[in-house]
Amino acid sequence: MEKMLRINMGADGGPKASSIPVGEYSGLAGRALTSALVSKEVPPLCHPLGAENKLVISPGMLSGSLAANSGRLSVGCKSPLTGGIKESNAGGMASQTLARLGYAAIVIEGKPSGDDLYTIFINKDGVNINVDNSLKGLGNYALVEKLKQQYSEKACYISIGPVGEMKLASASIACTDMECRPTRHAGRGGTGAVMGSKNVKAIILDDTGMGMRKPKDPDKFKEANKRWVDGLKKHPVTGEGLAAYGTNVLTNILNEAGGYPTHNFMWGRFENHTKISGETQAALETERGGNPTHGCHRGCVMRCSGIYMDKYGQYLTKQPEYETVWAHGGNCGIDDLDTIAMLDRLDDDYGIDTIEMGATIGVAMEAGLAKFGDGAAAINFVNQVGKGTDMGRILGSGAAVTGKVFGVERVPVVKGQSMPAYDPRAVHGIGVTYATSPMGADHTAGYAVGSNILGIGGKTDPLSPEGQIELSRNLQIATAAVDSTGMCLFIAFAVLDQPETFQALIDMINAFYGFNLTADDVAELGKSVLRNERAFNAAAGFTSAHDRLPGFFTRDALPPHNVKFKVTDAELDQVFNF
């Protein structure tokens, strides 16, 4: 991966691709590369939908190799949702495929002057950029079906739905999975709107003729990878828990902890939680001939994904993640898995972040536009977003805009981005991450739920501010590094509990690149990523005032524990003291 592909969509005479050496970004990949490039090359005050913004798509350091679970893709840009820097992370086949094609990144720059819609085809022979206006308005599913006919079933597709074309701030970028379905999304922060602003509908990656990436020291790499896989398999979460029930295993756990945000963050428990739990979902999937144990990309040994069939036994969507089930479920008072799965399907098809969409519907319900629990209304809302009605454009712009337009005070966002499925009052550590992450409210930026609720890497009291700053700081640093390796974040469960598994990861990287990294070097990598991101945000106008939760979290107590968020502002300002 010593080259990157620069595509200038605004070049005179039409879009132009150049394959160039990675140069100053050598050695960087994934989030480390996207954040370095965006913070260096994108003017912090530029319009996120303008020619100056860049969309950077980068596989991780180990993507495209035999390393297990190394298939995560980083997508970076200035976010239309937050106005700050964004790295949004997706599974699926894109990361492995792009890495095998030898690209450390695709950088989409500039902006075409007309409204032609483009596809970008990349294979071992080079790049073809074509106008294809017949794709306008297509949902991701129909789009991929059409492109599969034109290209290959074995290719991988990175695409936007109509919501990305409309440049709405909740638009996602879809990546196809092992079955070549557009189910794995770089969801957060409106990356799909940036791709839409550059009039790129789809990127087709075909790695035919390219082999696995080769390690510098194949024997050492193979041996480390074996320890790595063993480590993942022996940990109860990565080895069994995720495989059995997927991420939705968390519904019952968070509900029990009183940290399951219900009815737009009114309460911490949802009375009908068992109807939408991972256990119920997995049983239903099995009963209908789906599959609750399945990877989102080749090389995954955790297999937390799954396949959700409708009541007629036909494929409906991939197994919705915990955060999706929460966003459209308990957060909106909806307790029907088929409704939630349909919402997940629609989100994927239109190209919408499921978390932002669910949180937005919660705000719309609070505004009185529909009753909590009304699944048909929720489906109608999402369809309106997909169609781009006036209401749809409001909702598709996210929870912050929806709250503003309808005069709602209880809007669960930080830096304009909606909070996921953990209430900060009952899970203090995640509240610190929500408040301070350069990404806006993002559970994946420093998943303190692991320690607060599951006791991973040591137990901290979720209801107390004690120790949460240090916990979130360390997790944010570690996560920034993990997001640069191409590794799925869930490896953290094993890595945090098993030092030998962490060492196996470092050994794999060293064997692959011929490096001599230590654990401290990995931490330093994470810190440097965060420093780049914080510097971009500071130049974009972010201050400590933006590292805060909305006032209702410190003012209104959350049942059943009747707790408020008790981490002080002064403590929050210590997170990045490193």
Added chain:
Amino acid sequence: MEKMLRINMGADGGPKASSIPVGEYSGLAGRALTSALVSKEVPPLCHPLGAENKLVISPGMLSGSLAANSGRLSVGCKSPLTGGIKESNAGGMASQTLARLGYAAIVIEGKPSGDDLYTIFINKDGVNINVDNSLKGLGNYALVEKLKQQYSEKACYISIGPVGEMKLASASIACTDMECRPTRHAGRGGTGAVMGSKNVKAIILDDTGMGMRKPKDPDKFKEANKRWVDGLKKHPVTGEGLAAYGTNVLTNILNEAGGYPTHNFMWGRFENHTKISGETQAALETERGGNPTHGCHRGCVMRCSGIYMDKYGQYLTKQPEYETVWAHGGNCGIDDLDTIAMLDRLDDDYGIDTIEMGATIGVAMEAGLAKFGDGAAAINFVNQVGKGTDMGRILGSGAAVTGKVFGVERVPVVKGQSMPAYDPRAVHGIGVTYATSPMGADHTAGYAVGSNILGIGGKTDPLSPEGQIELSRNLQIATAAVDSTGMCLFIAFAVLDQPETFQALIDMINAFYGFNLTADDVAELGKSVLRNERAFNAAAGFTSAHDRLPGFFTRDALPPHNVKFKVTDAELDQVFNF
């Protein structure tokens, strides 16, 4: 004015009014008082529509006295439009009336829990707060008609229309004029939404039985006021220009200067400008039996206001101001005065800031929702805002939200507030004020147009960055002081050109209060106001990154002079170096 009225709308048992001494705010009035109180008492990170925000309504230092042109009212709060501090200023009868009732301010705090709508009646005997849900949804005109029956034709009314009730960020607060019509608005920054969030529909001020406020030294005061009036009358702008054509005299002047923003800031000249100029407007008003020369409050000697009749000779609206004629006219490509007057009437009736509304329609037209020049579409847009349709709620949330929802890049806002009728590329001084004012883009915060275009207080080259920082700095300081006196800002034309008229103003204040202020003290007052405002904004998360114009002003040249905005960021950061 040694007392203020604190009204807690969220008190247990219902809203409660307390008349208390001004205490620490003694000696402050107008903007000096609203900004001091908001910066001291409103948490900078609170939700602008929440219980913690406060709406502060304050007459100026000389309001309620015999001083000519002292009838301006300041309305302060945290702005739902900008997220920063706001002082919005209105003419009409409210300031004089409130001052005669002896109140330095009305402070509306807290928030009722239900959705009852309230009126607040204030006279010499005290305060009555009543529920009146029959007023829900009424436009300002119908509302005032209804209240006049119930109260008095001689009372003064401060009210919100349906847009304030909907808490949309472009909502204004209306004040009645000499004819008891709701035509004078604290328009900018969404003050009407804050009043709406506190469920206050109208404040009725009846000063029956109260006399003029008495100066400490009546003879000195009378003598200074005579010099003051003479000074205003002898200056060509305040003595003749404004009276003859109103503020709309600027249409031809700005168009000639190439600084008249046309078609959403695409060009600097509007080919049909003469059809909507002040000269044409005044002739039409006279022809139809209206009146182009009229004051907005008693005691005005400049009389820049007027009365606009429809083609049947019936009252339609007050003479639309230059910025309104521009916002709905050239900015939207509309060249018909009757259409513009109807838009002005609708804005006043629904309770919308005319500048924000016109700029928003320009953005909507750029988004392709209607063609530039389509007056019927513009009227339809405003009606939708008034009715609160989905489209109306988008547009009523202002240009920044509308741009976001429709993916428009050319959005002429600073700190979320729309720019008025002067393009910063052709009028550099006003660009500095737009960029740096704590209020967001606001021509009244430091009216550099006077020097750049009219040569008031010395001429500066409008197309050059030279001298603009100092000009804007001095004007912003002076304006903050003037906004605290209750004086109409237009006195600045005379005061800047005639030192003896400035001295007359200081002498009036000194005679009235028994002070010994010098010109330096007045400047210090202005500086202290700005310091309070900047401190609030800093704590609310504003940095120098927010003191910038949108990128297209430095990137795209403006015809006909083909100029870009050339003041550097480093220079902008010098404005508040005092």
